[in-house]
């Protein structure tokens with residue numbers, strides 16, 4: 111017989127916290143009908159008061175500025191951390207775990223950095239730690255990987271997991287905007303933060319990828335071992351040339367197994383226009399997981415925003431409440447166990463083999479292509495197509511080269527040699543290509 115009522119405390123009543131309070135209060139009956147659980151939002155903490163939110167009324171005395179009345183409150187069963195940041199959240203969550211509370215968080219930065227430590231502490235205390243909303247917002251990819259893929263070996267994951275970058279790239283492609291215009295629009299629409307660095311430099315996607323890899327490949331990957339490139343160098347020309355060649359540029363978070371190695375990388379990628387991921391537009395997210403038994407699967411939805419993210423948080427609260435009542439917890443992900451075991455180690459980016467899009471701005475004179483072709487040939491890189499664009503200023507032309515599959519280390523060497531050619535006027539732009547075989 112479970113507890114008749116499970117008490118929940120929210121740390122943070124910002125965008126996501128507000129959405130969570132709306133669902134817990136306004137859809138209390140729906141949750142009861144669906145699960146038999148009686149969830150009671152007992153306390154909500156924020157930094158400053160007074161505060162009101164349209165669309166939800168909290169009970170009297172529910173709001174507080176004192177986080178201790180949640181973390182140390184013996185009546186609270188589940189603490190939901192929606193503050194963000196690392197140091198303070200980590201301290202609050204650790205204390206709540208020691209106080210025997212189950213934890214739900216949407217904090218990818220925290221889970222990417224401290225997931226293992228927090229999990230081990232939660233396991234020691236016999237409480238659960240759920241983090242569905244930390245990766246791809248409203249898309250239930252964490253639970254899917256942990257439960258629905260338990261009978262599969264995950265072969266690869268390709269994720270569009272940063273809505274800001276996807277919105278910017280979509281605007282550049284569909285409406286011909288340049289990068290700065292598209293970024294400004296993303297900020298005006300609330301998709302990008304005032305300081306968008308962590309989105310556009312790929313860090314946010316890399317943090318989410320480390321979480322996916324921990325679950326899919328049972329290996330803890332430090333953030334600095336994820337090969338990470340953002341989208342700041344992508345130009346309108348790159349987007350157009352890629353389109354002409356039948357490709358769309360997306361920021362992909364990729365993990366693939368190669369024997370006992372796994373690739374873990376985030377970078378702009380050319381993908382075929384007719385692939386499903388190429389048609390994931392605006393701020394939407396999508397995660398394609400390829401399992402050895404199930405084959406390719408695709409999960410699509412809103413990766414951020416008040417209600418989609420709150421939906422994932424509430425699903426975690428329900429899981430935590432079920433654990434409290436049934437006294438069973440989803441086991442610790444092996445990557446985060448105190449003695450982790452994985453069949454994989456992290457592969458070097460230099461060892462990957464992929465196709466490449468190369469854009470060069472060169473002098474418009476005879477013999478240039480031969481010089482470039484020789485460098486590529488010496489590195490075992492064969493060209494699959496070349497396009498020369500009309501001179502965009504006197505004496506200079508753009509060359510767009512697509513290669514067949516080649517080794518990254520060879521491409522790096524070729525890049526150095528090409529950039530050193532006298533006829534080359536701008537540093538080479540290189541974007542990797544993924545051709546999906548599904």
Ligand SMILES: NC(=O)c1ccc[n+]([C@@H]2O[C@H](COP(=O)([O-])OP(=O)(O)OC[C@H]3O[C@@H](n4cnc5c(N)ncnc54)[C@H](OP(=O)(O)O)[C@@H]3O)[C@@H](O)[C@H]2O)c1
Pocket residue numbers: 121122123124125126127155156157158159175177191192193194195198216217218219243244247413414415416419
């Ligand atoms: N927004 C999204 O779409 C989204 C999507 C996925 C994951 N997430 C994650 O969800 C978490 C919350 O994001 P958010 O967008 O909801 O943030 P937010 O709108 O900035 O809200 C943060 C809330 O935390 C409160 N807070 C901050 N420091 C506090 C402290 N020391 N003590 C008590 N309260 C404190 C703030 O109080 P005041 O209101 O008084 O300032 C505010 O209510 C983050 O980890 C974020 O990465 C967000």
